[in-house]
Amino acid sequence: MTTPDAAAGSALGAAAARLRVAVPSVADRVAAELRLQLAEGLLLPGARLTESTIAEELGVSRNTVREAFAELAAERLVVRHPNRGVFVARLEAGDIHDVYTVRRAIEVSAIRGGGSPERVAAVRAAVEEGKAAAAANDEEGLGSANQHFHGAIVALAGSRRLDTIMSQVLAEMRLFFHKATVDAHFYRGYLPDNEEICTALEAGDLEQAGALLLAYLNRSEERQAAVHGE
């Protein structure tokens, strides 16, 4: 009944802040819910999100939905058209190239900087996760393993900012390319690439790892461009 956290309060400022994040505001929860629906493909690009409808569905106020929209708009998952409403972001000409330009910049830079053994091990773990998913014919697991792989590469740099940029880019890609992930063998072909890149990384041949990763990203972009209306 007495509050033991009161005593710990001043001493554990950082921890307390972290705990607070564990109790997100309603707006954050609404944003999380929408993010989930976006990732699941429940809300397709171009779809309109009406404030009152979502407010009613989730049992929150319109203002709160508005704040959630602001979050998602900042992440480019949603686009605001003034006085018209918010729409699920739609892939426009040049966006594929744009997204891959960002990925090339941060992923290649990260891998060329190398990383601590633990972080390299995380990359390896993602590769193994992909192999396991492939063995189990788990296509969805294969897709997320691939994202873990690239996330782990960026994490090599140990930069909070790069990590959030990457996670936002990946969220965008999940949204845009949801259709493509249904293709049963889409990711499977990338497994050898990941393996090769990881091996070079572990060997300390960062130049080579970077070159391989760059080539991979270029091929991936080409493929995505081909799948979508070019």
Next chain:
Amino acid sequence: MTTPDAAAGSALGAAAARLRVAVPSVADRVAAELRLQLAEGLLLPGARLTESTIAEELGVSRNTVREAFAELAAERLVVRHPNRGVFVARLEAGDIHDVYTVRRAIEVSAIRGGGSPERVAAVRAAVEEGKAAAAANDEEGLGSANQHFHGAIVALAGSRRLDTIMSQVLAEMRLFFHKATVDAHFYRGYLPDNEEICTALEAGDLEQAGALLLAYLNRSEERQAAVHGE
């Protein structure tokens, strides 16, 4: 179904969107005002921003201020502490390195990709702008010329996303390093570097330009780390 608006819509879609941006919402204007005050150093890191106070000062509603805060928080210019308020972002240990990690990734990647002659010319223009400011002993102009220079480098890649990332990073740096810019000769020493980088870029020696830029960024980080509490 015939779509009469399809013709007009697609033809003027971009222009209409641009026009709407020209009439920002109140929340956007509030955010812009606060951004300005942050850049001017009127609001120092750590300062608290009280919703009701700002709402009253700017003659808008608290909810609108809230939306503006969401924008700024997404840009990392401001930090939200749940139930406690929003505070001007404060530089914490590792943040300098973090920011420079992002800059190394996107600037070096951009310059190594080269760019169209117009974009290269924009880089050159920024260099000349800096020289002019130096000749006029315009320290403030020297600072902004330097930012234009690095912005122009990122713009080489022609990526909307990289551009916004860079502008956010620069905004963060303006906020954090405002004190340093007061140092009269802070930027002046960088002019020869910029010139050299630009020359290599114009000569098409992208490898060299990238290496020079990287070295510059490393030195700059070191210097900023020295100026600030290590």
Next chain:
DNA sequence: AATCGTCGGATTGTTGAACAATCCGTGAAA
């Protein structure tokens, strides 16, 4: 005197309602 718990004021988080501004589609008029 120092620490601990409690209380009250202040601020945030969230809601609900209201109204103006704007957009969209429909239908009438030229």
Next chain:
DNA sequence: TTTCACGGATTGTTCAACAATCCGACGATT
């Protein structure tokens, strides 16, 4: 067919209210 005006619907913004939470001060206990 094209243009124009109207009406419904949705957004943008404000206002007022209340619960939840935090912070500092005050007082009690050792």
